[in-house]
Amino acid sequence: MTTTLSLLSASAVGADAAPAIPAGRLVPAALLGIAVLVLLIVRFKLHPFLALTLGSLTVGAVAGVAMTDVMDSYTKGFGSTAAGVGILIALGAMFGKLLADSGGADEIVDTIVGRSSTKVLPWAMAGVGAIIGLPMFFEIGLVLLMPVIFLVARRSGLSLVRVGIPALAGLSAMHGLVPPHPGPLVAIDALKANLGITLGLGILVAIPTVAVAGPWFARFASRWVDVPAPDLFEPRPESATRRPSFGITLFTVLTPVVLMMGKALADIFADKGTPARAVLDFLGTPLVALLIAVILAMFTLGRGAGMGVKEVSSSLEGSLGPIAGIILIVAAGGGFKQTLVDTGIGQLVADWIAQSGLSVLLLAWLVAVLIRLATGSATVATVTASGILAPLAAGMPATQVSLMVLAIGAGSVFFSHVNDAGFWLVKEYFGMKVGQTIKTWSLMETVLSVTGLVLVLLLNLVV
Template identity: 35%
Template sequence: MSTATLVLTAAGSVVLLLFLVMKARMHAFVALMLVSVGAGIFSGMPLDKITDTMQKGMGGTLGFLAVVVALGAMFGKILHETGAVDQIAIRMLNTFGEKRSHYAMGAAGFICALPLFFEVAIVLLISIAFAVARRTNDNMVKLVIPLFAGVAAAAAFVLPGPAPMLLASQMHADFGWMILLGLCAAIPGMLIAGPLFGNFIAKRVQFTSPAEDSFPEVPKDKLPSFGFSLSLILFPLILVGLKTIAANFIDKGSRLYQCFEFIGHPFIAILIAVLLTIYGLAYRQGMDKTRVMRICGEALQPAGIILLVIGAGGVFKQVLVDSGVGPALGHSLTGLGLPVALSCFILAGVVRIIQGSATVACLTAVGLIMPVIEPLHYSGAQLAALSICIGGGSIIASHVNDAGFWLFGRFTGATEIETLKTWTMMETILGVTGGIIGMIAFTLLS
């Protein structure tokens, strides 16, 4: 087929996906699978190849991510149930003081979201914002914008978040560089889009905190120490970082190098962290085995739904690649003479605006850009920088087709217009900041 036909197929597929999810109110998983079939048919793929490609896309995406997401969900849930997440948030507030509570909320959101899904982190931490607002009489906007920005920054850029982990694995990026560059993008982005923008927009938009906080607090006498709580959250990140350090300073054929490679793999790093939280924290606090099992089971329920949608996004991505739609669109964009890092950002941003999901935007952008960059043999560090560019583009301009848009409005009581002025602008500032940092890093590493 001609390039124009393939590009129209891609555009039509995304428009159809938008219609099915927004207008027809079809579940995202079903819509993605259906649109994948349609994209395969209209791009001229043989019918038997379409089903093989769908299976390949589902397995290729979830083969790595399913283990990480499942273990990460258990890890985050146990940390919450034992009070470790609450301890970190409380210490942050005490350290920053009430006058700088908006900075504390951003920092707490960022750190506590590292082992958690975006939605889970918000549910667990929003009550802190309500409590601080009541004590300080601050406008809720000034507190919730930094909180959401901190959680969103961690979810978009920093391992072991599902989206950054997905990008790193699909792009074959170096995990150590992904951590470093992710932090370089997330921290400035969180500060600009969170406390600074939150302080600005709070003068123009007002939210009222709810009369009652329905989220229970862990008793102070049962909270683990701040140092131990923080070390648990950072533990898997340190193991992955040690693997990268070993790759640069230890002989690759040595036994020591193999050990670092083993414990630094995300599977093993998060598995060890889960075991440490169970045996080193949960049991020490007096939790019985039945309760720990229940916590782990509850953690897997939302993870299963997320994984299905991610897998369906992987199917859509794989169909775009195998049908030739991806290479055609990617080459069309690069044919405009745009730098590859900017192309990554724009591709992810366009898909994000059209269909809403940051995860699907990441998967689709990877599928479109990989055929272009694979022959260039970029290093793992450069691929990490490009992953950050995609991550930045994937969160810009959140609007009514994004679940995060409605999550923000539900918890804050904001109207759609108020949500556009606050949440949408915050996400865009965060994404653009991260994307620019990713582009700068790619240029310096080239």
């Protein structure tokens, strides 16, 4: 999905300040860079961190960019991703470990599994993913959900893919389709769409889209790829003397969700400069919201479960070692993405499609798809496509503009692959190989994107 937390500035680089490199060099550079990356990982078993770094250098060399500029782009993408996503992964890991060690995750899992049959469980996970993902970027929702996904898979005996893919579908659909998620809000602002209409139509599109790309697709994906749930969030024996209640655990888990939702709603309805807006903006910042959640969890989950100060501290410390490699790989994915963005490949693709004469909704989806494929960022695809298509939205009926927002959102999540830091995040957390990640996560994103487009086109016939 994206390394989506730091990319509004990156999109501006790709859309407004792209270097004047001939198209005859940009396209081969992007294709060869991706090919080198895949070959190094799949054939030569090179660590993804090194492969992503070499892939970035390949893109720059073939495009004819000075190597110093290539490294500047790579380190900028690496640094911004590590600063944004990396910190959130670390805080999410701390929260997840406390959730596991205190027995809070077990309490949630027992409640979900106990009240859901095997057939209903994937649908329940899709709903949980959608609720968690509504105000959050994908990466944050994923790190919050991982302990629950792992334990549900272990406790229910279902495949990790069968349980995890529906939750990821819920997260991803919210990311692309439903305001007040930041992605759709960017497109709404750029195209001057009506928020209420877009929200209503977005929900109409998102519910069946999640059903198709989540529980339905997971039935097939779990036959292609069967991986066990890793022991990343396995609770330590005797770490807690009692479990926190389901209500307390749910309150703690939803605290960062509520804080970020409050910020999103304040951005829509509260006037700038007011004390309430300032407070909500601060508390709803992802880093602050997760930091508050970790501190709260130390008391409600850790101390609330009878863990002593040393046990709580040990749990927090033990959470960081297993995710160090994940942070490096995800940050390197951000560096590779930024190298592609700064060469101008995304803007080149967008310009080609904008001159094609296709229908407006299909054009909006296709522009977002190709920018997504080229840059690996859903946010860059959304911002760039919205900027290109804004002149077409002027004078269109409000409903049509809202459908254009949804078409762009659906296109922005199409086929996450090796240039997307979210691809590596899913791969490492789920313990899958590159090919297995493509068969599950990448195809799920594609099903979600195409289903969203089909529903948008059908709505266009009746509204």
